[in-house]
Amino acid sequence: MVSTTSFKTTKSEEIFAAAQNLMPGGVSSPVRAFKSVGGQPIVFDRVKGAYIWDVDGNKYIDYVGTWGPAICGHAHPEVIEALHQALEKGTSFGAPSVQENILAEMVIDAVPSIEVVRFVNSGTEACMSVLRLMRAFTGRDKIIKFEGCYHGHADMFLVKAGSGVATLGLPDSPGVPKSTTTNTLTAPYNDLEAVKALFDENKDEIAGVILEPVVGNAGFIVPDAGFLEGLREITQDNGSLLVFDEVMTGFRIAYGGAQEKFGITPDLTTLGKVIGGGLPVGAYGGRKDIMSMVAPAGPMYQAGTLSGNPLAMTAGIKTLELLQRPGTYEQLEQITKKLADGLLQVAKETGHDVYGGNISAMFGMFFTGNSVHNYDDAKKSDLNKFARFHRGMLEKGIYLAPSQFEAGFTSLAHTDNDIEQTLAAAKEVLADL
Numbered sequence: 426m427v428s429t430t431s432f433k434t435t436k437s438e439e440i441f442a443a444a445q446n447l448m449p450g451g452v453s454s455p456v457r458a459f460k461s462v463g464g465q466p467i468v469f470d471r472v473k474g475a476y477i478w479d480v481d482g483n484k485y486i487d488y489v490g491t492w493g494p495a496i497c498g499h500a501h502p503e504v505i506e507a508l509h510q511a512l513e514k515g516t517s518f519g520a521p522s523v524q525e526n527i528l529a530e531m532v533i534d535a536v537p538s539i540e541v542v543r544f545v546n547s548g549t550e551a552c553m554s555v556l557r558l559m560r561a562f563t564g565r566d567k568i569i570k571f572e573g574c575y576h577g578h579a580d581m582f583l584v585k586a587g588s589g590v591a592t593l594g595l596p597d598s599p600g601v602p603k604s605t606t607t608n609t610l611t612a613p614y615n616d617l618e619a620v621k622a623l624f625d626e627n628k629d630e631i632a633g634v635i636l637e638p639v640v641g642n643a644g645f646i647v648p649d650a651g652f653l654e655g656l657r658e659i660t661q662d663n664g665s666l667l668v669f670d671e672v673m674t675g676f677r678i679a680y681g682g683a684q685e686k687f688g689i690t691p692d693l694t695t696l697g698k699v700i701g702g703g704l705p706v707g708a709y710g711g712r713k714d715i716m717s718m719v720a721p722a723g724p725m726y727q728a729g730t731l732s733g734n735p736l737a738m739t740a741g742i743k744t745l746e747l748l749q750r751p752g753t754y755e756q757l758e759q760i761t762k763k764l765a766d767g768l769l770q771v772a773k774e775t776g777h778d779v780y781g782g783n784i785s786a787m788f789g790m791f792f793t794g795n796s797v798h799n800y801d802d803a804k805k806s807d808l809n810k811f812a813r814f815h816r817g818m819l820e821k822g823i824y825l826a827p828s829q830f831e832a833g834f835t836s837l838a839h840t841d842n843d844i845e846q847t848l849a850a851a852k853e854v855l856a857d858l
């Protein structure tokens with residue numbers, strides 16, 4: 426039985442209290458602090474398959490999957506075994522290795538837009554590097570991003586989403602100079618007219634458009650029919666580049682990512698999460714003529730001490746090998762659809778207005794009666810209700826992302842039984858909200 430009747434998190438509380446004096450907010454990355462749902466975060470002890478154990482011994486069914494990488498399940502035995510063998514040869518080379526070639530070939534074979542790839546250490550690094558490349562290749566400075574899309578924490582992407590502030594390009598965070606973000610133009614997601622207007626107002630100045638082809642960072646939002654096609658057309662007509670940030674969707678919503686799923690090929694792509702199999706990896710890649718700009722092949726500088734690290738490459742290779750096995754994406758779709766449809770159903774049965782769905786192993790549910798096509802729609806959700814739902818589920822042994830504005834993730838390790846337990850817990854929690 427996963428859920429605990431006497432839910433205690435005494436050790437978590439002690440460790441998290443001590444962490445407050447050691448790290449800003451007690452964490453290494455903000456969302457982990459549970460600020461948007463309130464209450465105490467749990468401190469993990471170990472993870473395996475679809476499960477997490479906290480330091481108090483509570484067990485949870487996990488739908489965060491370390492924010493995406495754990496698509497084969499946490500600590501998959503074959504990934505662990507491959508890592509053991511790789512460890513024996515050392516932890517870092519800072520020099521070429523055959524593992525880089527193997528993972529590069531796998532990525533190039535899988536992702537339609539990628540002819541040449543560069544490995545980095547995180548999604549943030551991949552996105553900031555691709556932005557430099559967009560500018561270097563086109564000789565233009567301006568870019569378009571969408572409200573509610575997250576492309577890591579580099580200065581130029583930290584532009585407030587929504588309202589007049591967004592269009593003025595005012596930075597989202599202190600410490601980001603206004604001069605860094607004035608070239609970052611924003612539009613509402615799924616709004617082709619807004620994109621066209623920006624191109625009209627900034628003729629021959631826009632290097633390209635970057636987006637999450639399925640949004641996961643404003644909650645789970647899918648592209649409307651024709652949106653990705655429209656962006657492909659507009660960018661082509663204007664001599665601009667189209668960049669899919671597939672850090673989240675890559676190897677998750679299909680082996681070849683959103684570009685395979687929707688049949689739209691961007692010029693450049695960023696990757697992360699799954700391709701590192703739980704170790705720190707990011708990557709950017711695309712058309713050979715564009716990637717030839719990257720040093721040392723070309724003049725655009727970008728480098729990294731630990732980039733292409735043999736451990737990270739090994740975990741990535743094994744993870745992709747596991748994903749290539751027959752039936753994996755059918756299994757991910759079946760299990761995730763059962764969960765997403767089931768959540769919507771129990772929420773409606775218990776009298777709540779909800780909107781959501783899934784694509785393959787990515788899902789979401791907003792507490793709103795409206796359909797959600799962009800960040801403004803998402804912001805109409807009942808955040809207080811989400812917070813209470815989140816806490817209730819946690820206390821029943823279900824670990825959901827601690828924000829309404831995050832997608833959920835499943836893995837090959839999640840079983841029908843896990844989903845049924847989750848839905849039973851949701852029914853009880855929702856009935857009490």
Ligand SMILES: Cc1ncc(COP(=O)(O)O)c(C=O)c1O
Pocket residue numbers: 492547548549550552575576577578637641642670671672673697698707
């Ligand atoms: C779409 C997208 N791009 C970029 C990033 C940044 O990746 P990282 O956290 O590895 O720096 C994330 C992280 O969640 C993401 O979801």
